Amino acid sequence: MSVEAREKRQPWILLSPALTAITLLLFIPLLFIFVYSFWLRTATGADEIGFYLDNWREALTDAFYRDILLHTFKVAAITTVVCAMMGYPAAYFIARSKGNKPLLLLMLMLPFWISYIIRTMSWINILGVSGALNTFLLWIGVINEPIQMLYNEATVILGLVHFLLPFMVLNVFVSVDGIDETLEDAANSLGATRWQAFVQVTLPLSLPGLAAGGLLCFVLGAGTYITPLVLGGTSDAMFANLVFEAIITQLNWPLGSALSLMLLVVLGALVMIYNRYLGMAQLMKGLG
Amino acid sequence: MSSVTLKNIVKRFGSFTAVHQTDLEIPEGAFVTLLGPSGCGKTTNLRMIAGLLDPTEGEILIGGRRVNDVPIHKRNLGIVFQNYALFPHKTVAENIVFGLKYRDIPSSDIPGKMQAALDLVQLPDVGARYPKELSGGQQQRIALARAIVIEPDVLLLDEPLSALDANLREDMRVELKRIQDQIGVTTVFVTHDQSEALAMSDHIVVMSAGRIEQVGAPQEVYNNPSSEFVANFLGASNVLEAECLEAGPKGAVLLTTLFGKVHLPVEKSLRVAGAGPAKLVLRAEKLQVMKEGSAPEGMITAPATVETVDYQGQTVRYFVRVGDTQLQALNMIDDHPFAKGSAAMVAFRPRDGSALAGR
Ligand SMILES: Nc1ncnc2c1ncn2[C@@H]1O[C@H](COP(=O)(O)OP(=O)(O)O)[C@@H](O)[C@H]1O
Ligand SMILES: [Mg+2]
Numbered sequence: 001m002s003v004e005a006r007e008k009r010q011p012w013i014l015l016s017p018a019l020t021a022i023t024l025l026l027f028i029p030l031l032f033i034f035v036y037s038f039w040l041r042t043a044t045g046a047d048e049i050g051f052y053l054d055n056w057r058e059a060l061t062d063a064f065y066r067d068i069l070l071h072t073f074k075v076a077a078i079t080t081v082v083c084a085m086m087g088y089p090a091a092y093f094i095a096r097s098k099g100n101k102p103l104l105l106l107m108l109m110l111p112f113w114i115s116y117i118i119r120t121m122s123w124i125n126i127l128g129v130s131g132a133l134n135t136f137l138l139w140i141g142v143i144n145e146p147i148q149m150l151y152n153e154a155t156v157i158l159g160l161v162h163f164l165l166p167f168m169v170l171n172v173f174v175s176v177d178g179i180d181e182t183l184e185d186a187a188n189s190l191g192a193t194r195w196q197a198f199v200q201v202t203l204p205l206s207l208p209g210l211a212a213g214g215l216l217c218f219v220l221g222a223g224t225y226i227t228p229l230v231l232g233g234t235s236d237a238m239f240a241n242l243v244f245e246a247i248i249t250q251l252n253w254p255l256g257s258a259l260s261l262m263l264l265v266v267l268g269a270l271v272m273i274y275n276r277y278l279g280m281a282q283l284m285k286g287l288g
Numbered sequence: 289m290s291s292v293t294l295k296n297i298v299k300r301f302g303s304f305t306a307v308h309q310t311d312l313e314i315p316e317g318a319f320v321t322l323l324g325p326s327g328c329g330k331t332t333n334l335r336m337i338a339g340l341l342d343p344t345e346g347e348i349l350i351g352g353r354r355v356n357d358v359p360i361h362k363r364n365l366g367i368v369f370q371n372y373a374l375f376p377h378k379t380v381a382e383n384i385v386f387g388l389k390y391r392d393i394p395s396s397d398i399p400g401k402m403q404a405a406l407d408l409v410q411l412p413d414v415g416a417r418y419p420k421e422l423s424g425g426q427q428q429r430i431a432l433a434r435a436i437v438i439e440p441d442v443l444l445l446d447e448p449l450s451a452l453d454a455n456l457r458e459d460m461r462v463e464l465k466r467i468q469d470q471i472g473v474t475t476v477f478v479t480h481d482q483s484e485a486l487a488m489s490d491h492i493v494v495m496s497a498g499r500i501e502q503v504g505a506p507q508e509v510y511n512n513p514s515s516e517f518v519a520n521f522l523g524a525s526n527v528l529e530a531e532c533l534e535a536g537p538k539g540a541v542l543l544t545t546l547f548g549k550v551h552l553p554v555e556k557s558l559r560v561a562g563a564g565p566a567k568l569v570l571r572a573e574k575l576q577v578m579k580e581g582s583a584p585e586g587m588i589t590a591p592a593t594v595e596t597v598d599y600q601g602q603t604v605r606y607f608v609r610v611g612d613t614q615l616q617a618l619n620m621i622d623d624h625p626f627a628k629g630s631a632a633m634v635a636f637r638p639r640d641g642s643a644l645a646g647r
Contacts, residue, residue, distance in 0.1 A: 180371065183375060186367065189365055189367040191362075191387050
């Protein structure tokens, strides 16, 4: 075999385990879901195999689904903005700190060692009626009886921020860490204050990282069902909860399939737009 | 344009002292080079002048004004960083006008100043490009243009040529000196390259381990080093143990084991005060390897054996043995060099030696 032929084959050989896994665990199940979405669930509870557009019609025309989709995007967008505002300064601090960067990064990764569900549930112990905060407020006498702080949109966003903040920090960190510090020195020497130097130089150069972190937070936030399930009230359902409801509670796989594909397409489109306008090349530049 | 003064400057990082008690006067309009090996504190000094580091002790004056508490963005300095530090997301033109935006300059004057700066560095047409579309040498010039367009009081350059390859480095050396002459700005240049320092400077500040070893004009530092360190850092030197027999207005007489009595002129013996232990410094370029019996009148000679021949085309570096001492000689080649192992003679003129005090 010639060197060229070997070099051409090598990436495929290296990629094959990952490609096999993705094919078996992602594309084939997705195909199943796609096929399911055209079946029909009958009143008897059995699935009618065939090519019916009823699920799609319902998913695309019912205002109920549209409203929840918009609500989902609103929650994901607020979460993303909060993550960006909280995460950027932290990431900047870690990237520019001298010395113990590895320790700071380790502390950032620490929450990942605890299950996301447990982390979400922990808020019940903090904010619940008999949780830490209520107990404390009762004890110092600010309130006479416990207040219900849980099960609203704010706690859903709180839970999502808690879940997604590290993703934002990591992305921005990688981006800021790759920006030469002497660029800020140069800007200062030319007459810019530290803030002006940040706005003129570091911020624009770190935008790819901010965009990548934002995309990740938005997509993960918009696709979650655990946080609204655990920390949200009845009116705080997000789109993935509808899928959960259809498939697990009502056992209506065809409708659930159509709904989940709908969410997938919308979020996929978002990733495509990101790719088109900021691009992976831009992302790489931000990383290096 | 301003003078720069360091008064009793000390810089410590934790318990490590990077700059010991330093006093330095950089005259207005001068080109002063901080020269020394890596880690000797050159950058630290430069960053303190720039305001990127605070001195632990002492005062920094720019144009006679104490600037210790003046932040960097108010010091009006032009800095060229070793890696150029051009803003990668801005075009060359945007890079150059960056500093002008923070000054009270009518916006109608800005394009003219920008173009003048590009013309000065002889890259008039690259304004619309991004830094990564330029070669290393061109980026270097743009970094310089960006630093001087703001008409700084002092220009600070930290090893600006070290990232360039050898040929380009020599071109830029000439270019940089031309620009500095043209605008006449006080310039502090940092390098570990002795030939850069000798070629460009009005004054050289030789540093070692956080201390200033010698300050002087290039010829003075080269011909009359104040210490063994300086003698060896600016090219190679032979430093021989000697005994000073007498020193005074008529020069000094040094007694060496290899060469006997050497009579140095007064300007070469300023560093010995009187009789006592001393050292004789012989630059490798001044020590001639010759055929036996061919030394002209007045040269001091000793028989030698050629041990190593390092042929460099126009020049040759010999390591020769004289008695039990190895000496280094860097000679122009006339004809062909001496062969390894051949018997020869080393010779030098007394006025090419210089004296150091002490052991
Ligand atoms: N921020 C710092 N913290 C600790 N030590 C430093 C720092 N900056 C420089 N040093 C030390 O100070 C000494 C002088 O450094 P520097 O001025 O950069 O040397 P040069 O520019 O002459 O190569 C070196 O030993 C270096 O390790
Ligand atoms: Mg340095």
